[in-house]
Amino acid sequence: MVNLKAKFPGYQIQEAVPLAEFTNTQVGGPADWVFWPQDLTALEDVLSVAQENNMPVTVLGNASNLVIGDEGLPGLVIFLTHFTEVKVHNQLITAQAGSALIAVTNAALKAQLSGIEWAAGIPGSVGGAVYMNAGAYGGQVAEWLQSVTVLTPDLKIKTYQGTELEFGYRHSLIQETGDIILDATFKLTLGQYAEIEAKMEDYNTRRASKQPLEYPSCGSTFKRPEGYYAGKLIMDAGLQGYTIGGAQVSKKHAGFIVNVNHASAHEYIQVIRHVQAVVQEKFGVQLETEVRILGE
Ligand SMILES: Cc1cc2nc3c(=O)[nH]c(=O)nc-3n(C[C@H](O)[C@H](O)[C@H](O)COP(=O)(O)OP(=O)(O)OC[C@H]3O[C@@H](n4cnc5c(N)ncnc54)[C@H](O)[C@@H]3O)c2cc1C
Structure with a gap:
């Protein structure tokens, strides 16, 4: 090598x-x-x-x-932790892929631009948010993304319009192309500072009260199955608190699997697989992971 x-x-x-x-x-x-x-x-x-x-x-x-x-x-x-520039121009915010999504929502608030308040508490980068079409509280990247610049697998710079990215529920075209996202431009609407701030605070308060933010996790583990809520199915299956080694189905929010005590990845993945098997057996519903499991 x-x-x-x-x-x-x-x-x-x-x-x-x-x-x-x-x-x-x-x-x-x-x-x-x-x-x-x-x-x-x-x-x-x-x-x-x-x-x-x-x-x-x-x-x-x-x-x-x-x-x-x-x-x-x-x-x-x-x-891409050195790629963190965030620029505001009129109603456009262009952020490099390594910027925290929260840096974009902070810039939007400062410039009194509305639209992506829902993203205020998502702990991802701009690149990860575009790749995943991150969303919360009824909003998603797809609605606000104007364009994305990428480095293609043959090392060419290319710009996609947001409409070309085949966005779906936690899906974007980049999941198939192998492109590296370099930056993203969001087109927002004019708003009022106090209203934008109040919305962001409300969403963050809701997150802190419902989500086990005190433990390491990867957020909601499973996609929402059509017609159901993953968390409710897991709760109804009696799986809250189910633990293997240091990995546990959160007692606060059943959709989260938390690392409560130095879990290994193996333990973490075993909990995911167990939850999927039990929910399938009890309710006939297949839980698909929202989190990406790499190098299993
Ligand atoms: C407490 C908590 C709460 C969360 N709440 C939400 C929520 O409300 N809504 C939501 O949608 N998600 C949520 N998440 C999940 C996560 O924050 C989002 O999916 C986020 O967008 C992922 O960004 P990331 O930078 O961490 O991506 P990573 O986890 O680092 O990567 C995700 C995927 O994107 C790819 N990727 C990352 N950057 C690039 C790039 N520059 N170019 C090409 N590919 C790239 C990676 O290869 C990987 O496949 C939450 C997570 C936690 C821990």
Whole structure:
């Protein structure tokens, strides 16, 4: 395997990095290489060497919607944590992929722009939010996204209009293309500071009262099955509090699986699989994971 650190001594690259340090669940084994590109040129340089060497590449955002297996991820993992510029121009906000979604909602509030108040408490990055079509309280990225700039797998810069991204429930076209999202532009509407702030505060209060934010997790584990609520099915199946090792179905919100005591990814995934099996058996409903399980 090519030694990326030796090949690019000026770049921020580390070998054998435990990914649990970066994931919201606090589980996940090591990546062979982790790279934090300082700019687009650095990103392209390292990607082209990774490609020449057939090295698998995974771009992660804030790792808040992921369970990474205990074996970790092969090849190269990229974090765009240096890509954090957020610019406001009239009713448009353009944010680089590594920006926190919360930095975008803060910028919107400051500029009195309304539309994405629902995103105020989502702990993801802009790239992850576009990739997942993140949403809450009736809002979703798809409605407010004007365009996205990506780096394609053949290392070309491309712009998609929001309407081209085939958004669906927690789905975007980027899940199929393998593009790396570089930035996203949201088109918002003019609003009043106090009203925008009040909405954001309301959503955040609701989150804090209903969600087990005191524990590491990846948010809602399952997609909402048509005609049901995942959390209610899990509660009705008597699974709240169900624990394997350090991973537990939250006692506060059954849709969350929380890491209560140094869980391994294996334990975390076993809880997910057990919940799916019991809900299927008791109610005939298939729970599909919303969280992405990588390197299982
Ligand atoms: C407490 C809590 C509450 C949550 N509440 C919500 C909620 O209300 N609504 C909701 O929708 N989600 C929610 N989530 C889940 C999560 O925050 C969102 O899905 C978020 O959008 C994921 O962003 P991320 O940066 O963490 O992505 P990651 O988890 O890092 O990655 C998710 C996927 O996106 C890909 N990806 C990330 N960045 C890029 C990029 N630049 N280019 C290409 N691919 C990329 C990754 O490869 C991965 O497959 C919650 C999570 C937690 C822990």
